[in-house]
Structures are given as C-alpha cells and as structure tokens.
Amino acid sequence: MAEQIDRPVYPTALGASSRERITLLGRDLADDVMGSVGFGELAFWLATQRRPTTGETRVFEAVLAALADHGFTPTAIATRLTLLSAPDSIQGALAAGLLGGGSRFLGVTEDCGRFLHDVLTAQDGVLPTDDAGWDALALATVAEQRAQRRFVPGLGHHVHKDGDPRTPRLYAIAAEEDLVGPHLELFAAIGRVHPQALGKTLPLNGAGVCGAALADLGLPLELLRGFALLARTAGLIGQLAEELRHPVANEIFLSVDLNNRSVPPDPYHPPSLATESAGTHG
C-alpha cells in the first residue's frame, strides 16, 4: 500500500481556473480584465498585486517606452544572430537577447534605483522637505561616492553628453501625475550639485531616471531589472520582426567571420602565488 502524506498546498494569487471560470489576481479574467486593463497596467498589477492608478500606469509605461529599444545593442545583435542560427525557435532568440540584460547594459536602472533607495533608507525616516535639503543630501552622497572611488549610478552617458532627452521628459510626466517621490527628488538634486563634488558636469541618464521613477512607483527593488527586461522584450520582438523582413544578421556574422585572423594559442597561466624563495610551487 502506498504511503500517505499530507497533500501539499501551493498558494498563489495569480492565475487560477475552474471548469467555468478563470481568475487572475482575484478578478474574473474574461469579464474584469480582458478589454479593460491595458498591458502596462496589467504588468504593474501582476508585479505588485495592486492595481495602479491611471497616473502610475502612465509613468510606468513612459519608463517602459524609454527602455524598450536602443537600436543595435549587444542584446539586439545576439537576438538576431540566434534567429539566424535557430530560426525554428522564436523563444530561444528572445531568451538569448534577454540574457544580455545583466549588470552592464540593462543594469543601470536597477543599480540607480537601489543606490538611491539605500541613501534614503539611511536617513532614518527624516527626509529633506525642500530643494536645499535635497541638495545637501545629494552633495554629501556624491562626495562620499567619490571618496570611495565609486561611480554614482545613473550619472553620465557616452552619447548624450549634454543631456539625455528622456530625463527631463520623464520628470515632466511624473510631475504631471504628481508622482515625483524621494528617489526622483534625490536624483534631480544629484544632477544639480554633482559638479561641485566632481569638478565636471555629467548628464543624468535615462536608464538611471527610469530606476528612480520605478522606485518612486513603489515597485520592488529586486525586480527593477525585470521591468527593464519586460520593456526590452517588446523591443526584441521589434528586432525580430525587422530581421525577418530586412535581415542583417548574416551580414554581421560574415563581417566577423571573414575578418577573423588565426593567431597562435596564448597559453593561460594563473598569476603565481608563491615567491621563488618560498620554495613551494603551485
């Protein structure tokens, strides 16, 4: 006779279905969600299990638009090359592109949101109430980073050296929706005061301001990168659609392969741990 155990239980507030009905987040999917909830709104709702306001949705979708596509990024190229190689698997091409969403190219959004949040949390509940207060906090923050020889996430851009056009636009939208919270306040103050601490003027970049805006929307910091990836999924579908109609991946591949130069192996030896006099060998 088979051994008996307690039935396991896996709770979820996400999708569930019975013979007659499908629910999502406690709502009837067909009647209450389909046709009345936009896709950005739904993504926000799924991530937080609370329905965003119209203003929150607008700021959120502005962030997604800002991050959706930046042309021929490494991730876009990886997606196109993967489609070239495995045209039968759209999901693989998409996944390959998302896997580039790590610390360097998509990470600024998350890094900036977290950085601002850490500074704010360290204020022990007493936040500035005017620009002068924010400026003072920002100046101390930038100076501390400089002293520690660390960059301020979200500061600087290799192309938009005079200002990232997304930044003022997102501030304007957040202001229109009355959703400028402490992360955006602090980031704006960093934009104002960092020349005093760094001796040069850098732009607040779009990825950084998106991180600040997402944090002010009350989204979980652990998932800020996830929202950048969601935005990028739409962008990668655009890349795939364009590649299917106006392909460039094979030409990119050939531009590398035909220009390879075969060189002799360069044997790797790890750095030596022991001085010779120590008489040991690794």
Place this chain on the structure above:
Amino acid sequence: MAEQIDRPVYPTALGASSRERITLLGRDLADDVMGSVGFGELAFWLATQRRPTTGETRVFEAVLAALADHGFTPTAIATRLTLLSAPDSIQGALAAGLLGGGSRFLGVTEDCGRFLHDVLTAQDGVLPTDDAGWDALALATVAEQRAQRRFVPGLGHHVHKDGDPRTPRLYAIAAEEDLVGPHLELFAAIGRVHPQALGKTLPLNGAGVCGAALADLGLPLELLRGFALLARTAGLIGQLAEELRHPVANEIFLSVDLNNRSVPPDPYHPPSLATESAGTHG
C-alpha cells in the same frame, strides 16, 4: 597599411540616437512616445512598424491579458526553480520560463493562427460573405483534418470542457471594435459546425481564439508565438514577484527530490534495423 573595405551599413527603423536626440520608429522618443504611447500599443508598433488604432490596441491588449498568466504552468515552475537556484540573475529566471514557450504550451496560439491562415489562403481570394458560407468552409476544413487524422488547432480544452470563458469575451471585444476578420469568422464557424464532422462538441479554446484575433490584426504569423511570449513575460514577472515574497520553489523542489526512487539503469538500445536473417548487424 591596413586594407580598406567599404563601410558596412546596417539599416534599421528602430531605435537610433544622436548626441541630442533619440528616435524610435521615426518618432522622437521623448516628445512623441514617452507619456503618450501605451506599452501594448508600443509593442504592436515595434512589431509592425505601423501605429495601431485605438481599437486594434484594445483587441491586442485583450489578447495579451488572456495569455499573460495561467498559474502554475511548467514555465512558471521553471522560472521559480531557476530563481531559487540562481537568485542573482533575474534575466536567467525569466529566460528559463520563456524557453518553455514552445510547441506544446504556448504553441496553440501560433498553430491556430497559421492553420486558419492556410485555409483562407487556399481560397484564392474568394472568401465567404455570410455565415452559411463560413459554415460550409469550416465543415470542409474540419472534415479534411479528420480524414487526415489531424487535430484542429484551438479546438478542445482539458479544463474548460463546456467553454473557455475567454473565447466569447474576445469575440465581443473584437466585434465592439469592428475587428472581426476572416480568421475569427472561420474559427467561429468551426465552433458551430465541428460537431457534425467530429461527432462531439468541443470548446474553442482561448489560446486558439487569441491566434485568430492576432492574425486578424494583421500581425506577422511568424511572430504570433512572440506575442504569447511577450504576454508571458509580464506573467513571469508576476510569478517572480510572488516567489520573492511567498516562496514555493524550495517546497516544490523538495517534493520531487525527497520522493525520488533510485532505480537500476535501463540501458538504451536503438530499435534494430536489420532482421536476423539478413545476416548484418548495426
């Protein structure tokens, strides 16, 4: 002296940027897209390089809502287990879930859209103009599939045996927006007449009707699976968000690992190609 070659050129209508400006699809990203284009609308636009109408956007977003999350699917479980194993890499957990978006679980949308399209294309430009005409085409179509011992994609559901609630809702939305085209017409007719050909009544499932609706929106058939994956990305972010706060992955893992039963190896031998009398061996 280095050899000279023609500068390569990689055209794209997607993201581009100069020192002052970022464009996307020929528009100014900051001024014309951020704050005024919703995320579903943007995804449609990126995939087709044409801006959808309000009605098209509504149908498209209804499809995305229908496909976003179905609870503890294999893909949702894979995403949660990957987060458990590699919590440092949100992109990896997301990609792992999307990789399940293949022929079986997310494929119905694509298969149904393509199937309907193939039937319609074979009509050589003369499509039915009334229900009777659609019914006749649908009956011939279902009978042909049955004769070939093939399933009709989108017909049947293992849970919603009396009808998938998403199906009438999506038809209603498409009708409200005047977007019931030939794919939805044919699929509806299949729903009406299949009992005559199959001898039993099956529901038109939600994944299938989504495929029909996406095809009627004029979206590229090669990318229908891509839209299901886009919808699922939002759902998987919901799964990750819930897993971070109310984890179940470790319990799922243990429910398998603790109930493993070690069995002896079962050596694999391929089916024999040669009869013994042939005197050969492989």
Place this chain on the structure above:
Amino acid sequence: MAEQIDRPVYPTALGASSRERITLLGRDLADDVMGSVGFGELAFWLATQRRPTTGETRVFEAVLAALADHGFTPTAIATRLTLLSAPDSIQGALAAGLLGGGSRFLGVTEDCGRFLHDVLTAQDGVLPTDDAGWDALALATVAEQRAQRRFVPGLGHHVHKDGDPRTPRLYAIAAEEDLVGPHLELFAAIGRVHPQALGKTLPLNGAGVCGAALADLGLPLELLRGFALLARTAGLIGQLAEELRHPVANEIFLSVDLNNRSVPPDPYHPPSLATESAGTHG
C-alpha cells in the same frame, strides 16, 4: 486536518545520495566513477544508461572534437556579446550561445542522422550487405530527394567544397574501432553515387558524418542535437575564456552600432486574403 494523498514517486537511475554515499547510474560515484571514467565516456553513459566500450568512446569523443568549435559562428558571437552585456552571469552567456543550436547551424548533425535512419528503417530489416547494395540504395535515396526537391542532409559545404577534412578522418577512426554501421555505410554510398543523380559532386560534410556516426553508436536520435550542444559547450567555454583575455565583443558591437543607418519605418501589411471582386475585407 490536512488531506492525505499517496506519496508520489519519481524514479531515476541518475544521481542519488544518502548520508554516506552518492550513486550515479547504479555505481558508487566516488569509488567507481571519479578517477576512472573519462568525461566523454560519462556523457555517453548518462545519455544511454550503458557504459560505452573503449572504441565507442573514441568515436564519440572524435565526434565531440569535430563539433566543439568552428570559430566565429553566430553562436560564438552571441555568447561573447552576452558576456559583454552581462559579465556577471557566465551561465547566461553560455545559454545564449547554446540557444543558437537550432535547425540551421547545429541541426545538420541531427537532420542527417534522422534522415539516414528513416531510409534504413524503410528497408524493413533487409539491409544491403555489400557496397553495390549500398550504392543502389543510396542512388534511389538521392534520386527520390531530388524528385521531391529536397536536399540531402549532410551533403555540401560552403567552405570545404573539395571535401571536409573531418569526414575521411571520422570514417578512419570508426573503421579502426570496427564501428562502421549502416548509417555510415549509407552515407558513404551517398558520397559515392550522388553525382549520378544530381549531376554535380558535393562533399559529405563533417556535421553530417557526425550524425551518421552518432546514430551508428546507437545513441537516441532525439538527442543527436544534444550531443552537438555538449560539444559546443566546451567550445563556448573556450570562446568565453578567450574573450576574457583578448576581447573582441565590444569591437563587434561597435562595428554594427556605429554603422547603423536610420531608415523610415516600413509598415507591415499581411498579404491580402480576399480579391477585390469578392467584396470582403480583412
């Protein structure tokens, strides 16, 4: 009180462990596997649950060597670009490269093995016993493919037009180990007779002969692509190692991004289904 259910049971012959002992494939991992089973041998064993002979291992490892790395393939470039973008996630860079292992670039091995197998299976157990017999079967096979306007998998190579050097070498190794079975026999015969049917001479390519050899080793056809992926994993680690020391990914990225040309959107419209005279619209 919690409901009781039967304890589930998940059988496996792979890894299992108790407090004192780890077993793999019914053997003691520490005592019977570590130090005495090579990695290629182990991979074969894991896939078939039977230990290969020394000769089988040699042929198998020759196949893996043949498929491990082909320089700057699309998959190698995708892996390097993903490392550039997400240097914190080696697993993501590796996975991105493997995702290119689909129908086009790594698929020949699988396609060729399956194709040969299908032909052999259709002989109903009576296989040729001499070269003349194989040639006759090969000629009929190639002629049939031509009649159906299909390619013969494994035939032809865009670089090695006069012969792929891996092909004779793998035949020699298989012959030394007495492991030339019906798949390799048929493939060799195709190499001999195809000019009669096609009117031109094409090389038997390395990926194809690897598929034939793997099939003759009795490995599951469903997994032939898996072995190509295993080989490629070693190659991709080589690519990552070289990229870490002598990076080219950023230069590749810039060679694309700096040569992008912004073009106007090209709105997608699906092919029309209805003739104008039909008076319908989609």
Place this chain on the structure above:
Amino acid sequence: MAEQIDRPVYPTALGASSRERITLLGRDLADDVMGSVGFGELAFWLATQRRPTTGETRVFEAVLAALADHGFTPTAIATRLTLLSAPDSIQGALAAGLLGGGSRFLGVTEDCGRFLHDVLTAQDGVLPTDDAGWDALALATVAEQRAQRRFVPGLGHHVHKDGDPRTPRLYAIAAEEDLVGPHLELFAAIGRVHPQALGKTLPLNGAGVCGAALADLGLPLELLRGFALLARTAGLIGQLAEELRHPVANEIFLSVDLNNRSVPPDPYHPPSLATESAGTHG
C-alpha cells in the same frame, strides 16, 4: 561611392578553416585532435589554450564527474519541465537547466576556489611549507570569517553531514597525480582546524573541493562556474534522455498545479522611507 574604412580584424586561436583545412588551437583538427584528444582534455585545452598533462586531465575529469548530476536538482527539474513544454527545442531545455547554474546551487565551486585564492594571494608570495603552517593559516582564515559573520565556502553539507564521499576521493586522485597545490592544501587544513574556531565539525563538501582542485589546475577563476556548467551539461543530457523514456515532468507539473490554492492578492507596499513626523510622503 561607399566610404572606405580599415578592414576590421578579429584574432582568435580557436577554430579556423580554409578550403582544405580546419585548425583548432593551432593544430590540425582532423589529424591531430580527432581520435587522439579526449573530450575532457579538449575542454581544458580550449579554456586555457594549453594542452593538459595526463594527470591534469584525470583530475579535471574527476571533477567533472563529481559535478555532472545530482539527481532531481532544481536545474534538472527545470530542464525536464521545459522539455515537456517545448519538446521541439532541445537547446531550450538544456539552456533552461544551465540558467539555474548561479550563485546558490552551482556557485559553491566558484566561490570556494575564489575564496581560497584570495586568502593565498594575500600571503604576498610566502606560502606555508608544512601542515603546521597550513593549519595556522587555515585557523586564522576561519576565525576571520567567523568574526565577520561570514560562511567559509565549501564547508558543510545538508545531506553528507559526516563527510562528502567525493572529498577524500578527489584528494586521493590529486595526490596520485602529484597535483595537490596550495588551494587543496589550504582547504584540507580548513577541514582539520575549523572545529577549533567554529565549535562544531562540518564536512568539506564536494563542490568546494572541486573548486580547490580546479584552481590548483591553474584554470581561470572567472570560469570555475563554467566548468561546473560543462559538467552539468552532460548531466542534463542524461536527464533529458531519461525524461524521453521514463517521463516524470508531467506528473511533477500536475503535483503543483492540482495542489495550487487560490489566495487573495497581497498588495505590495515598499517599506516606508519617511517617518510620519517628517511630514513628507513619497
């Protein structure tokens, strides 16, 4: 007239091919590699661009064997579920499993190798020359970790509480091949002395000793996780092979899905940043 640019050059010592010849690592692939280089040996060679000795290969392959498969790990389950969902894409199922190779389940190998290396590097070239010396260094190391409230990577195992059977076996193999270097020495000493610092006896786990052995082989620390992933690729192919013949994934999926419990949404609210008295709100 098209603009002229310098031809780009992408150097590589890995695969290259001309019309007649394929080279890999400066060798003729067909003549010098196929049939004479084992797969583990080749993987080592590709990663370091130097050919390992017979002893190095044996230790390396013992490590790969130790890490290849641990039964129903989260990564194995994710691979099986992905195959269930997308059976058409072996590469996707494999990639999904590898994506679990992150910090938690496969990370110990890398973490332990790096940790030992950092301690050794900090000795400024003067390493212990006898057990007493190693014990002193190990004791200081463990005490320092404890003082910083950090774990010692590689110490402890949730199942093999009295000792991981892989550990003594790998030490024996390394000793047989005269390849016990400073990383293994230090790790062994940690095994001897940690009870003095921690007040309890923990086993040196297999993943940790593998990291120490790989570091002593002179392999790049940045890629230690890569070797664990290579080993796991073979294991995952074993999982896929078993799943194809003796499937459990659908049963695992149902054991979760049928035991889901729909619960009300739990709206996420980020921790408050401001005290009420501060009079601000985000």
